[in-house]
Amino acid sequence: MTSLIEKLKQIFGISGRSSEPGVIVLDASTLEQLMHVLSQTREDELSCEEVAERLDEYVECLAGYSTNNELDPLMEHHLSMCPDCHDAFEALLRAIQDAEAGA
Amino acid sequence: MTRTNDEWLADLQASGRQRDAALDDLRLVLHNGLRRGLVTQVDPSAPEFETLVDDFVQEALLKVLDNLDSFAGRSLFTTWANKVALNIGLTELRRKRWRDMSLNQLTETEEGEYTPTFVADNRPQPDEVAERREMLAYVTRLINEELTDKQRTALTATLIQGKPLSEVAYLMNSNQNAIYKLLFDARRRLKQRLSADGLTPEDVIATFAQR
Numbered sequence: 647m648t649s650l651i652e653k654l655k656q657i658f659g660i661s662g663r664s665s666e667p668g669v670i671v672l673d674a675s676t677l678e679q680l681m682h683v684l685s686q687t688r689e690d691e692l693s694c695e696e697v698a699e700r701l702d703e704y705v706e707c708l709a710g711y712s713t714n715n716e717l718d719p720l721m722e723h724h725l726s727m728c729p730d731c732h733d734a735f736e737a738l739l740r741a742i743q744d745a746e747a748g749a
Numbered sequence: 750m751t752r753t754n755d756e757w758l759a760d761l762q763a764s765g766r767q768r769d770a771a772l773d774d775l776r777l778v779l780h781n782g783l784r785r786g787l788v789t790q791v792d793p794s795a796p797e798f799e800t801l802v803d804d805f806v807q808e809a810l811l812k813v814l815d816n817l818d819s820f821a822g823r824s825l826f827t828t829w830a831n832k833v834a835l836n837i838g839l840t841e842l843r844r845k846r847w848r849d850m851s852l853n854q855l856t857e858t859e860e861g862e863y864t865p866t867f868v869a870d871n872r873p874q875p876d877e878v879a880e881r882r883e884m885l886a887y888v889t890r891l892i893n894e895e896l897t898d899k900q901r902t903a904l905t906a907t908l909i910q911g912k913p914l915s916e917v918a919y920l921m922n923s924n925q926n927a928i929y930k931l932l933f934d935a936r937r938r939l940k941q942r943l944s945a946d947g948l949t950p951e952d953v954i955a956t957f958a959q960r
Contacts, residue, residue: 737786
């Protein structure tokens, strides 16, 4: 019978997902990525719903349409943590900035 | 034609030519907004681009009309409508991009479903120091001990596979907001445990920065 140690040794050669079902190998690169995300974690983060609700207002502020920037730090933080919301932010900013420029 | 927010709302809730004209104008606004906004997501010269945009515009028009009451007036009406349209477009594009790679590839085998378990990478490296190996084992233990099955699954899908949150949500029968919260709770939990053990994420990173 294969010992647990030997079994683990067999799968240690693969980074990320191992060949063993359900076993994820935590390599140095993934760990550093995780620690960077943890270091950015704060108690007062906005949810995706809150960001989506305020995104049009926030984008207009960045585009110079308004001066209300009370939410900037928390919005900015969420956008740095959530790739989905960041995509939505960039797309909307591009849409209205280029419209302004007449593109 | 340029309209104020109130004029947009009034025209879209009117009937006959007034409404038709507003719908035509809004269709054009959304079409142009989607073309500009999605330019980094889809190649505008691709043959399917115009069809995709037309489909998104149709869906967005219906959604905007159904949700006029939720427009709070904190931005231009056209910015709000573009937000709605781009959300539809981005969600659909993500689904198309990721649908060939389901979460099942990560959580299901012929023997049934499983929840990801983490193990530390123990490959010998020429410049490896014992401290790094110990740190990998320690963080691995933290993940397995502190996180729920769902948190580990979502963490794996986003961190290892790089999946978008919305797609992870779709595959886990949830929604993007709930997945963000799930991951937020997981991050807090791991950070608290690190702190309880007298460590910070920066301490861990520093271990691997030593060469």
